[in-house]
Amino acid sequence: MYLGKIPHPYTGIRLPDVLLEGILNSYKANSTAGTLGLSFGRETAPEEVVNTHGYPITLGHTGTSIKEYLTKASRAAQEKDVVIELEADHLIIGSSSMAVKRIAGTFEKKRISEEEIKSSIEYNKKEINEALSTEAVDFFTIDASALFDQKEYSEDKFRRLNLVGEYETPAEKRCAIKFARAIDVMQDLYECISRKKENFGFEISLDETKERTAIEEMDFVLKEWRARGLDVDFVAPNVGFRKRTDFTGDLIELEELTRDLNNIAGRHGSLLCFHSGSGTSSYSDKGKGTYEALLKATNKKLKYKISGVYIELIFELLSRSRHRGVFERAYNDTLGFLREEIKNRGELATEEVKEQVKNAENKSEKSPGEEFFRFNSYLALNFRDESGKRYIREGIINAYKEDETFKELVDKEVEALTSRLIVGLNFQGNARYLKT
Ligand SMILES: [Zn+2]
Secondary structure (H helix, E strand, O other): OOOOOOOEEEEEOOOHHHHHHHHHHHHHHOOOOEEEEEEOOOOEEOHHHHOOOOOOOOOOOOOEEHHHHHHHHHHHHHHHOOOEEEEEEEEEOOOHHHHHHHHOOOOOOOOOOHHHHHHHHHHHHHHHHHHHHOOOOOEEEEEOHHHOOOOOOOHHHHHOOOOOOOOOOHHHHHHHHHHHHHHHHHHHHHHHHHOOOOOOEEEEEOOOOOOOOOHHHHHHHHHHHHHOOOOOOEEEOOOOOOOOOOOOOOHHHHHHHHHHHHHHHHHOOOEEEEOOOOOOOOOOOOOOOHHHHHHHHHOOOEEEEEOHHHHHHHHHHHHOOOOHHHHHHHHHHHHHHHHHHHHOOOOOOOHHHHHHHHHHHOOOOOOOOOHHHHHHHHHHHHOOOOOOOOHHHHHHHHHHHHOHHHHHHHHHHHHHHHHHHHHHOOOOOHHHHOOO
């Protein structure tokens, strides 16, 4: 069901067959109503894309289709009698490879062409339709950060924008130029959803930027969005989090920025959501003191997203089990894939990746904590053999299904990881807020 504006966790179910059991057990044990989802711009894709060989590896890189995760999750939650919300997360405008690089910290200056924007909108609508066809989806998050315009301000340019709100200060006008196009496209997708579905939740993602979100930026986006008569439950700012990395910045500064953003969001009737929630390891949360700072700044009313950390955990467990071969194959083939990317100057050969691969070359022992692997092992789920089989994805699922001891270990560890998030961010018992 659509949960509305209550504090709650979001967890990514990249491998529904393996992750649903532990996650739902944790939600149930903690009387927590939470969201399950996958990112539409990266992690999942329409069935037709997942079933066809030859699409870019970053597109739907979990090998789990929109239809698969929505139907499996809704069935599993019903069987366990747990209240969940199902989200179509990160509908992304722009290319999937640009989007995966963005979350890894590489921001391309390349502008996206009108042609690309148009085909991206079409692709997103196709994804929305597949999600709606399952009748299981309740919530949508849109990320149009590829359209945030960094160009210089000009009065002429400002006058040509189609804005509904009234803006007078230079700061507002600069924000208008930066965000107007993104807002137009988000509105287009929002209306595509609202024409077909009455009751749904909505989130605007502002976090995939190089800089932290400024107060006036969030204020502008929400003001214009509301002026257009559109709803938004959550808004995700950039507060300086990096994917798969603990927050090591100044905690006081984090708390202050978050409090200011939270006040703005509240003034427009929305709550904050935090993306890139995974830390450096599956046991580090987001670094010491980070959860506490967010709780204080938001008065405990927040939404928080994690996803990649579950797959890191699975590889860690595989490496310590009798299925270590599956981990080693993922390790070797991810390294091999990245070497090829670098040699061919492929799309994923960023400076960071080159450095990570160089560091791994001299190591004799293969560890799931090795940087290149932590940051790129998500690709392994989408590696295929000659027959088109996703051999690592299937290797994990088979180990889980055929080895009762391994399954028990995975269920226990996935539940514990989810419960650390729930307890750490004070989500226990949130189901009491639900309107019945
Ligand atoms: Zn995001």
